[in-house]
Amino acid sequence: MSWKLFNLLLEASLMTIFVSTVSILIGLFLAILLSAANLSGIRPLQWFAKFFISFFRGTPLLVQLLLLYNLLPVVGIQIPSLVTAIIGLSICTAAYQAENLRGGFEGVPTGLVESADMAGFSPVQTFFHIRVPIALRLTLPALINEAILILKASSLVSVVGLIELTRMAQNLVASTFMPLEIYASAGLIYLVINLVVATAGRQLERRLPGVGGK
């Protein structure tokens, strides 16, 4: 296999990294909002969060992406496939991350919230300054795990027309008839990316002050 082909795969992997990173971050933001809804004590918000989480965890990502891809034009929304892919991935990972965070929020010691109450923090301040940072620290391993899953699941976004690593590999196979070399190379690139993420995650876990770290 030529360097030219490998370079094409590497370039496409940048798209994979970009789509996954943006989706994980948006998903994290949405997951924090879903957790806020869950903790708000406001019934309709809690129902919405519950429904959202069970719907997007209970249906396959591929089906969600296909649905989104076919639904948007019907309702008259024309957006680039990149945006469609990010929306699809973000919403799906938001549901999983919200579920991960739930354990983290439950693990925030009551005493820490009580000392925030005594210090005069409003519930919103307590949420953002105390609960969220602690819940994130407690669930960091699960978050890293989810990032790796999303990096791999991003191979599915080719169905909305985005050319990322897997789709590029398929295209190259179609024109060169070298499936073994090309798919093995693609697999290797995924592996390297995920090893980097896992290592960086472990470093972060060790260095982060507070729960766990020093």
Add this chain to the structure above:
Amino acid sequence: MSDNAISVQHLVKRFGTTTVLDDISLEIPRGQVSCLIGPSGSGKSTLLRCMAFLEEATDGSIFIEGAPLGFVYDGAGKRQRQSATELRKVRSQIGMVFQQFNLWPHMTALGNVSAALRRVRKMGKAEAEEKAMVQLRKVGLENRAGHYPSQLSGGQQQRVAIARSLALEPKIMLFDEPTSALDPELTGEVLNVMRSLAAEGMTMVVVTHEIGFAATVGNQISFLDHGKLLFTDAPSKAFAKPRHPRLEQFLDTYLDRGASTLV
């Protein structure tokens, strides 16, 4: 209204069907140290937590510097929850120190002490940290400002927790067994900070098993047993013989456990 910092009137607290506080009335005079003692499970923590509205009483009322805490009674004598703003205002006069310190683990000592100054009192970072440093110096920890709680000993953590409360300039400080989670050799440094606070005239309510501290620093001793307040007296009277039979019994078991400090 009375001249007292805290007034507890006919307080009742039930958890389900068990009565944990049974018709407690107690006055905490301004500028004095009141110690709550009693056997385990007698309701000391619950009473102290009610004084901060961390626990909602089932009945009765509590006044902080004359203002109702947590509940207000309307014209028809019906009890209603105070608004969140009002509660925060009354609570701002109270500082609370917990047995487990409850420092925020993701903030440094300085971060813990300055957080509320910034978020609640809306001070700039520099001003808040300057004020926080004053408090850390007061508890002897200015050289630990950049340390995270996990990098501090228990005694140091508890002193940071005291500094965190003091930074908000409360009129009353509540302590729930502030030295119980500490190794014996670390209790002294915390008790010393509390002694100097008392000497400055801070109104303090201290739940403690440190009978020596209660006897020497306390201005009044309240003895709780099975949710009932058996008596409130000056230590010279409370600990003088003949003692209340339940207190006598309590002190006996206390000695049996190998306590070294006693009157």
